[in-house]
Every structure is written in C-alpha cells, then in structure tokens.
Amino acid sequence: MKPINARLNQLPPAILHKFLELATDPTILSLSVGEPDFPTPFHVRQAAIDAIQEGKTFYTPSRGLMSMRKEIANVMARKYHLTYDPATEIIVTFGASEALEATFITLLNPGDEVILVTPVYVTYEPILIMAGATVVHVPTDHTTGFKLTPDALRQAITDKTKLIVLNYPNNPTGGIMTHKDYEGIAEVLRETDAYIVSDEIYSELIYDAQHASIAQFEDLKSRTVVINGFSKAYAMTGWRLGYLCANAELVNAIGKYHSNAILCPPTISQFAGIEALKNGDEDIKHMREEYDIRRRYVVDRLNKMGLPCAIPQGAFYAFPSIEATGMDSLTFCQQLLDKKRVAVIPGIAFGAAGDRYIRFSYSYSIKHIEEALDRIEAFMSELSTKV
Numbered sequence: 001m002k003p004i005n006a007r008l009n010q011l012p013p014a015i016l017h018k019f020l021e022l023a024t025d026p027t028i029l030s031l032s033v034g035e036p037d038f039p040t041p042f043h044v045r046q047a048a049i050d051a052i053q054e055g056k057t058f059y060t061p062s063r064g065l066m067s068m069r070k071e072i073a074n075v076m077a078r079k080y081h082l083t084y085d086p087a088t089e090i091i092v093t094f095g096a097s098e099a100l101e102a103t104f105i106t107l108l109n110p111g112d113e114v115i116l117v118t119p120v121y122v123t124y125e126p127i128l129i130m131a132g133a134t135v136v137h138v139p140t141d142h143t144t145g146f147k148l149t150p151d152a153l154r155q156a157i158t159d160k161t162k163l164i165v166l167n168y169p170n171n172p173t174g175g176i177m178t179h180k181d182y183e184g185i186a187e188v189l190r191e192t193d194a195y196i197v198s199d200e201i202y203s204e205l206i207y208d209a210q211h212a213s214i215a216q217f218e219d220l221k222s223r224t225v226v227i228n229g230f231s232k233a234y235a236m237t238g239w240r241l242g243y244l245c246a247n248a249e250l251v252n253a254i255g256k257y258h259s260n261a262i263l264c265p266p267t268i269s270q271f272a273g274i275e276a277l278k279n280g281d282e283d284i285k286h287m288r289e290e291y292d293i294r295r296r297y298v299v300d301r302l303n304k305m306g307l308p309c310a311i312p313q314g315a316f317y318a319f320p321s322i323e324a325t326g327m328d329s330l331t332f333c334q335q336l337l338d339k340k341r342v343a344v345i346p347g348i349a350f351g352a353a354g355d356r357y358i359r360f361s362y363s364y365s366i367k368h369i370e371e372a373l374d375r376i377e378a379f380m381s382e383l384s385t386k387v
C-alpha cells in the first residue's frame, strides 16, 4: 500500500477519546462527556418532525436556508450586539466542528503559525496539523482564571503568525474573557494582522457575567471569524448544526471549501435550528439554572476534599488542580478508574499546560455527580492516609 498522509503521524495521542470510550462501560461512572444531559427541547424536535412530514427533505443552499441565516443574524445582534448580513456574512455548517475545519483549511498555508491558548479544546490541533500549520501554545493556569493575558499573547506572536484561536467560555477550563479582559488583548492584536477565530460555542453557558466577543471590537471584526452552534446552548449535539460569521470576503473564501466539502448542512436540522433560535431562550435559561446548581455543588465538594478549584465562569466543566497529590494527570485518572471506577479526563489531554489538572464535566444529574464525588472523596482520603 502507498503511504497515507504523513501528517497523521504527527497528531497528538487521542487521550480524550480513550477516556470517552469508557463512558459506554456500564460498570464505570463517567464524568467525562462534554454534552448536555438534557434532550433537545420538545418544540425544537417537533419542528423537525413537521419538516419531515411536510417533505422538506431536499438540499438547501450550501450556506444554509436564508430563513435560518436571518435568525442567526437576529440572535447575533440581539444577544451579542454584532451585525452580520445574512446574505453575505453567515454560513450554516455541519456543527461548529465543520466551521472550524473549513476556516482552518481556508486560511492556512503550510508553515503558517497558529496560536492556541492551552489547556485547549482537543480537535483544533489535529486539524491544524493536517492543514500543515505549526501550532504555538500559550499556556494559561488557574492563577489568572485561565484567562489569556496580553503579555503572554504578545510573546507568542511572530511574523509567521497567521491565526489566533480563542475559545471563551472555555472547554476544558470553564474560564471566560470579559469585554474588559479583551481590551488588553485587542491592543496586542492591533500590533499584528493575524486572523482571529473565536469559538463561542459556550456563549449561552455563562453564569455570573455577560458573554463578550473579540468581534465586538469594530476594528478587529473584519479579520475575525466567529463560530457558534446549537450543540451546547440548545442540547442539540446529534443534529450536527453550527454556524460561522465573518466579513463577506472571508465568507466567500470559506464558502468555496465548505460547499465542496458538505454541499449543504443537514436540512431537517436547519428547521429545528430555526425554531431553537426563535423560541429557545426559555430552554437555555432552564438548563443554565440547572448547570449552575451543579456547578456550585461540585466546586464546593472538590475544594473540601483537597482538589482546589476556582468556580468556573462558563461552560459545564470544573478543572480542579491535582498538584497536591504529586501525581501527573494520567496517573491520577488511571488510578481513580482502577480503584473507584470513576472516569474523568486527564488534563494532559488538553495539552502540556493541563497536566496539573483533571476535567470534570457536570453535565450529569446531581445524583450521578454526587455518587461520583463520594467515590473521588474516598479515593482522595485513601491517598492522604498513604502519604
């Protein structure tokens, strides 16, 4: 056989996927999966059923139904004060995942440098490597609430920097950036002409603050691609629906790749998505309130059992430090799994900067979380009696 793409050998090991697979083992209590435990709201499912019954089963325009793009433009304006033209500045995608892929492939040439803020969501780096880019990591930690600082960003920028990827609220840390936090970052970004990708998929899961976007800085908006989707806000992971917003020139370029890669986003999902955008605010509120209760409970207990954890401001992850145990994250998670049958994700899965932490998803019922925490507590006290 002829050799396949050599870049595949450069991909980081798929640690997250290994731990996610354990979630399907009924003897293991998993806190590893990053998806809402709520089903998609009923009225959203009904909209899809209606679409099927009315025979709306054909391809749509590759950038998505115009009615869908109009709803996206409405939401972007209403919630985030960002104006995008539905005719020229929005693409509906196959999940936020495809928006990321299409953007990376379109913007990058081999050898371009891309800045990632670590700990980082796991799928960026593999796609960037496949695109031939060179990844530059900017580490963050709990002492700054996992926020990107202007100095750290400035140090990472070179004349080869083509793209900076931001993800707030953040998976895996739960960190956020406020508009004020972004002011210093915006100044640094003005010193370069790099593109910006802002993955805002958790924008609706933010607890004590207002969501901010780097695209709200008018002079940066034209080189920023804002990516969002339905998986987290509306509990729609299986519908594979997302979108990107950018200026017309960028959308034209990304649209060329996107239309060849997927022809169009799933039609039935788009009808569900329109309903979610139009009438889903109450659902979001309800789910956010539930996550908030769990968030407080989880953080309180983790801190009490010797796993220090600042309260996450967004998403549905707690990212406590395991430094006091003296273990690396893989050893900690493997032992917890072997001894207590609980699966959490080792922070190393999100890059070297994550190795002092574990990711704990609280998108599970309180009962499930309580049982898992009881076991982790027992694990921690056994550790401390050994020392």
Ligand code: PMP
Binding pocket: 034, 094, 095, 096, 097, 098, 121, 167, 170, 171, 199, 201, 228, 229, 230, 231, 237, 241, 242
């Ligand atoms: N970005 C981040 C930060 C995510 O956590 C996820 C899902 N885990 C995605 C993108 C992909 O979302 P989608 O389901 O819309 O493809």
